Amino acid sequence: MRLWVISEEVVNRFGNELGACGIELSVYQTDSSDEVADGFLLTKETDGKLLQERMQQLGTGPWLTLVYGSDVPYDWANTLHAQYEQTGEHEVIRMALFTHERALLGGEPNGRWMRFLCKQLARYSLVSMVCGMREVDEVLRQLPRYLAWKEQFYIKLGASCDEKGISLLQVSRALGMDKRIGQGWLYPSRQDSSFIVRWLEKECRLVLQKVNIQRIVLWGEDWLWEHMSSDWLAEKDVAVYTGEDKPIPNKWMMGWTLYDSWQDAVKDADLLVIGNAAGTTIAELPLPELVNAMRQSYVIDAAACFPVQEAQSYFQAYRAIGENTNVWE
Structure with a gap:
């Protein structure tokens, strides 16, 4: 399945996750209207205005209009459906993807593109649940x-x-073990990082009181460190690793060094502070290699990246939330 999108930015943001479902994204160009596609991917409300312009050039469908992403206004997909229902130009589907190969589809259960998309996702080992568009919006709001x-x-x-x-x-x-609760309590894409930040800062201050720490590595996405007080890092050599191929953030702390290689970041480090593992490879790293790169192997981990017993056997001290109570005593 191929869908047109408005810009290369949309491809960069959603191309990989949708590509894993067999959905190819292609930027629509006015001079390539003969290119074959099944419809459009809309990820924000402004895409809808551009969609109308494209439709005037392309003519009638029936097209699939797939509404996807967290930036879509509540009930917008349903509004689009009502707009195009009479003309039959579009079949609108509101889509959400979850972890563990699950997909949520909102739209007409017996629609042509709905049936096609369910089969498409099944071929890529994704189980689909079909419901109303507003139900999808409500799930994405509450999740x-x-x-x-x-x-x-x-x-x-x-x-x-x-x-x-x-x-x-x-x-x-x-x-x-109770299925009503489920495994996996950490929320890597959290909107409120205040709890994690407070815990990290408390633990870091404790280790600085007990151990001679000169070089500190902050491992995690930049938005987390933007919300952390920097006074406890004063006069320290601070290295930051946010993941490979990540752009330099607009707001950056003076005196901190941003690395695009984890090996360079952790070299000769005394303390590794893991705030968020999303988009990085830290949980897959061999611990001996990580330890050998550091000068002292003290680790504070708010993302629970490593099995506790294994981490304790390699690191001089390993602190995760709710683990190894008196590690700094």
Whole structure:
């Protein structure tokens, strides 16, 4: 399946995840109207205005209009459906993808493109649930709220585990045996990073009191470090790794060095601070290689990247949320 998009920016943002579903994205050009495609991908409201202009050039469909992404206004897909329902030019489908090979599709259950898309996703091992467009919008609105509440609960549970000297990892796994709760409590794409930031800063201040730390590596996406106080990092050599091929953020701390290679970032480091592992390879790294690159192997990990026992056997000290209570004593 091939869908036209408005710009190369859309391809860069959504091309990989949709490509894994067999959906190819192609930037529509006015001089390539003879190029074959099945319809359009809309990711924000302004795309709809440009869609009307393209339709005047292309003529009638029937086209698939796939509405996708978190930037789409609530109920916009349903509005588009009502707009094109009488003419039959478009079949509008609201789509969301989840982890673990799941897809949510909102639209006409017996629509031609709906049936085609369900089969297409099945060929790529994705299980689809078909519902109304507004239901998809409501799910996408509530999902980050629920995940944030779940993460806050486990962070508070981690504090309780610290006090009792027990493992949050084991407690969370045990709770997750109940399918109503499920495994995996960390929310990597969190909208509110305040809980994680406070925990990281508290733990970092503790280790700085106990150990001679000169070079610190901050590993994670830049938005996390933008919300962290920098006073505890004063007079330290601070290296930052946000993942390969990431653009330099607009807001950047003076005196911090941004690296595009994790090997260069962690070289001769005393303390590795992992705030977020999304978009990076840290959980896949061989721990001996990581340890050998560092001068001292102290690690504070808010993303639970490594099995606790393995991490403790390699690092001089390893601190994760709710694990190894008195590591800095």
